[in-house]
Amino acid sequence: MRFYEYESKALFRRHGMPLGEGQIVNSTAEARAAAEAIGGPIVVKSQVLSGGRMKAGAVQFADTPDEAAAKYDFVLPIEVGGETARSVLVEAKSPVAHEYFVSVTWDGRRKLPVLLFSDMGGIDIEEVAETHPEHLSRTHFSTILPLSERIAKEAISSVGVSGGDLNRLVPIVYRLMQVFLQYDLTLAEINPVAKLEDGSFIVLDGHVDMEAEARGDHKKLLAELGIGEDETRQARPPTEFELEGARLNAVDHRGVAGNVVEFDGNLGLIIGAGGGSLTLFDAVRKHGGKPANYCEIGGNPSVGKACNLTKLILGKPGVEKIAVMMNVVSNTRVDIVARGVIKGCLEAGKDPSKVITIFRIPGAWEDEGFKILEKYGVEYCDRSVSMYEAAGRAVAKL
Amino acid sequence: MPGLFIDVKVAAEAAKDTEIAKKLVEVCAVDIFAQNDDGSLRVVEENLDECVLCDLCIDAAPKGTVEVIKLYES
Amino acid sequence: MSIFITKDTTFIIQGITGREAVNLTRENLDYGAKIIGGVTPGRRGRDVYGVPVYDSVKQIAEAHGTPDGSIVSVPPRFTRDAVFEALENGIKLIVVVTENIPRGQVAQMVELANLRGARIIGPNCLGIISPDEAKMGGMGGPAANTRQAYTKGPVGVMSRSGGMTTEIASTLTAAGLGQSTCVSIGGDAIVGTTYAELMPYFEADSETKAIAIYSEPGGRMEAELAEWVKAHNSRLPIVAFMAGRFMDEMKGMRFGHAGTIVEGKEDTTSEKIERMEAAGISVAERIEEIPDLLRKRMTEAS
Numbered sequence: 190m191r192f193y194e195y196e197s198k199a200l201f202r203r204h205g206m207p208l209g210e211g212q213i214v215n216s217t218a219e220a221r222a223a224a225e226a227i228g229g230p231i232v233v234k235s236q237v238l239s240g241g242r243m244k245a246g247a248v249q250f251a252d253t254p255d256e257a258a259a260k261y262d263f264v265l266p267i268e269v270g271g272e273t274a275r276s277v278l279v280e281a282k283s284p285v286a287h288e289y290f291v292s293v294t295w296d297g298r299r300k301l302p303v304l305l306f307s308d309m310g311g312i313d314i315e316e317v318a319e320t321h322p323e324h325l326s327r328t329h330f331s332t333i334l335p336l337s338e339r340i341a342k343e344a345i346s347s348v349g350v351s352g353g354d355l356n357r358l359v360p361i362v363y364r365l366m367q368v369f370l371q372y373d374l375t376l377a378e379i380n381p382v383a384k385l386e387d388g389s390f391i392v393l394d395g396h397v398d399m400e401a402e403a404r405g406d407h408k409k410l411l412a413e414l415g416i417g418e419d420e421t422r423q424a425r426p427p428t429e430f431e432l433e434g435a436r437l438n439a440v441d442h443r444g445v446a447g448n449v450v451e452f453d454g455n456l457g458l459i460i461g462a463g464g465g466s467l468t469l470f471d472a473v474r475k476h477g478g479k480p481a482n483y484c485e486i487g488g489n490p491s492v493g494k495a496c497n498l499t500k501l502i503l504g505k506p507g508v509e510k511i512a513v514m515m516n517v518v519s520n521t522r523v524d525i526v527a528r529g530v531i532k533g534c535l536e537a538g539k540d541p542s543k544v545i546t547i548f549r550i551p552g553a554w555e556d557e558g559f560k561i562l563e564k565y566g567v568e569y570c571d572r573s574v575s576m577y578e579a580a581g582r583a584v585a586k587l
Numbered sequence: 588m589p590g591l592f593i594d595v596k597v598a599a600e601a602a603k604d605t606e607i608a609k610k611l612v613e614v615c616a617v618d619i620f621a622q623n624d625d626g627s628l629r630v631v632e633e634n635l636d637e638c639v640l641c642d643l644c645i646d647a648a649p650k651g652t653v654e655v656i657k658l659y660e661s
Numbered sequence: 662m663s664i665f666i667t668k669d670t671t672f673i674i675q676g677i678t679g680r681e682a683v684n685l686t687r688e689n690l691d692y693g694a695k696i697i698g699g700v701t702p703g704r705r706g707r708d709v710y711g712v713p714v715y716d717s718v719k720q721i722a723e724a725h726g727t728p729d730g731s732i733v734s735v736p737p738r739f740t741r742d743a744v745f746e747a748l749e750n751g752i753k754l755i756v757v758v759t760e761n762i763p764r765g766q767v768a769q770m771v772e773l774a775n776l777r778g779a780r781i782i783g784p785n786c787l788g789i790i791s792p793d794e795a796k797m798g799g800m801g802g803p804a805a806n807t808r809q810a811y812t813k814g815p816v817g818v819m820s821r822s823g824g825m826t827t828e829i830a831s832t833l834t835a836a837g838l839g840q841s842t843c844v845s846i847g848g849d850a851i852v853g854t855t856y857a858e859l860m861p862y863f864e865a866d867s868e869t870k871a872i873a874i875y876s877e878p879g880g881r882m883e884a885e886l887a888e889w890v891k892a893h894n895s896r897l898p899i900v901a902f903m904a905g906r907f908m909d910e911m912k913g914m915r916f917g918h919a920g921t922i923v924e925g926k927e928d929t930t931s932e933k934i935e936r937m938e939a940a941g942i943s944v945a946e947r948i949e950e951i952p953d954l955l956r957k958r959m960t961e962a963s
Contacts, residue, residue, distance in 0.1 A: 333769050519801050520684065520799055525639070528592050575949040576828065576947075
């Protein structure tokens with residue numbers, strides 16, 4: 190879950206990291222007032238989650254309050270990766286002498302956090318890694334030993350930074366590591382950390398990602414930063430259909446019948462579980478089918494949940510028929526899903542035998558499930574029909 | 588609304604017995620049974636379709652007094 | 662032979678009185694598991710399908726000796742402590758079933774396990790099964806369903822999806838190919854044991870003649886496997902199935918497991934397929950192609 194720059198900076202500020210003067214603004218007048226209050230040269234930065242702001246022209250510079258106001262109007266409508274500004278950050282433009290890069294993330298192979306540091310900040314770090322590997326250090330650190338400034342010192346000094354710069358950088362990098370661990374972040378990055386002409390250091394741009402699983406542990410922080418509970422902060426904001434799917438899934442605690450993602454096709458998908466859904470979605474597309482949605486069923490959801498999911502998908506504009514498919518199930522019960530899906534069809538006023546193209550869920554309690562499907566005239570198959578073939582049968586019925 | 592898939596029938600004698608009623612409420616994981624104010628047993632119709640066919644209610648009541656019917660078999 | 666577990670493996674279940682754990686206990690016992698005890702604090706003296714419940718792992722170890730393994734099935738915020746408890750009581754094989762654990766805590770579990778010379782499978786996994794020997798975890802569900810899908814034979818299976826492990830085993834079984842050991846490694850971004858870390862065990866197991874894997878977008882696990890195979894000149898032919906190909910076009914969106922999110926080019930399925938093929942791993946387009954590909958590769962290898 191990605192934070193906007195101004196949220197990342199608010200988090201850094203709380204932890205004593207040095208930041209320039211700045212203000213988040215939501216109108217031309219506010220932009221002018223903020224620039225006046227700061228005085229001197231100004232940076233006007235669009236607040237978007239996507240990268241590539243600079244290239245898109247959504248970061249502008251101004252010398253006067255009037256100019257800052259004009260630049261506010263200029264950056265506001267600019268699309269960055271299909272996204273426009275949530276707000277605009279007006280900051281003092283500082284005279285920079287040198288830029289550094291620092292980032293903390295997880296290394297899934299070593300299963301440890303890794304601190305990346307470079308004395309070539311402000312540019313694309315992948316490029317530094319390729320062309321100047323000696324200017325980028327990678328330092329893994331323990332999650333069970335007490336966190337220590339030593340690690341920051343090693344990371345910074347190993348690219349050749351010494352003297353007063355090293356000693357001024359260590360606390361900033363150390364605090365970034367602290368923030369990373371304390372808030373279950375998956376990424377904490379400052380690019381760049383700037384050394385100003387007067388020798389002091391400040392954070393110029395920051396970027397933070399929090400693990401979705403940890404949101405519940407950091408409710409207070411998120412509320413204080415103004416991050417809403419239904420903000421998913423994925424690559425695109427959730428649609429009404431997706432939000433409704435999440436609400437229905439939360440109605441009871443038994444299993445999952447949700448994780449709905451909206452697409453614009455005509456075949457509604459009731460699929461599961463995690464890996465099975467990915468496999469089946471690929472299979473439907475391979476057969477030329479047009480999915481109306483992605484979803485996941487798993488963990489043996491209640492009949493009510495499966496019923497609600499079915500109704501939601503059948504009610505989506507453009508959905509003609511649905512396909513109900515899973516991998517061979519172990520703990521999810523075939524009969525329970527069959528009941529839920531048929532009930533959902535009936536409650537939506539549809540004939541299950543017409544609207545369900547195929548029911549392919551083999552496994553636990555399948556004999557009981559197949560009896561139900563037979564009674565309602567729904568086409569079903571057992572494990573002798575592969576997931577790929579089942580998807581083909583569904584697509585052929587449209 | 589009665590169940591589409593499952594019906595549960597409890598013999599009148601057993602349904603009146605508050606002890607049996609209490610036991611049935613306890614064993615059912617999907618809340619198909621509830622007790623009326625006088626302690627007698629009531630079947631919660633809207634939960635019938637959640638029945639997982641565990642037979643715990645059949646085992647908990649005197650033999651033959653609770654019957655779980657699969658409506659899709661008739 | 663099999664890897665990690667045999668008929669004689671003893672284990673415990675931490676969180677044994679929970680809804681999922683009760684099912685697991687039943688299913689594993691029915692499959693022949695030697696479950697010597699369970700832990701739920703405050704429930705000492707009870708039993709779950711005849712398995713005695715204790716307040717702590719230490720009590721079990723004192724009463725029955727240190728078990729070989731533990732299945733941890735407790736809510737996410739208690740999981741790290743449960744794993745630490747198992748490790749500090751000398752248990753060497755831990756299957757973590759629980760999902761939705763932040764990766765910082767998973768990293769801590771793995772770090773301590775490494776210090777204690779123990780192995781973690783999972784989290785967010787269904788565990789391990791060696792058909793006809795034993796199972797430790799929820800693989801295949803009830804014993805009858807498990808026997809239908811899993812049969813003994815030459816193929817080792819590793820999978821980031823528990824459900825797809827059963828789908829693959831079932832497909833292999835239908836084609837007359839049994840399995841030596843199947844490991845559901847878990848769907849999270851950080852897992853206790855990766856494909857590459859399982860390879861030496863399969864490599865050393867004389868019964869295993871080939872490997873099938875289920876793979877998906879996100880992470881560097883496939884790249885790590887490809888490097889391992891090249892560096893060790895593995896005797897085992899590998900056939901991989903890659904799901905989630907549609908996600909390549911949807912950077913930053915989350916589908917399926919927590920570990921699947923595509924953040925960079927290396928996370929995409931096309932990049933992974935390329936790396937695996939370059940290492941001699943066959944990549945199947947569909948699950949049903951796996952048995953023939955395995956047979957072909959096994960014939961070539963022998």
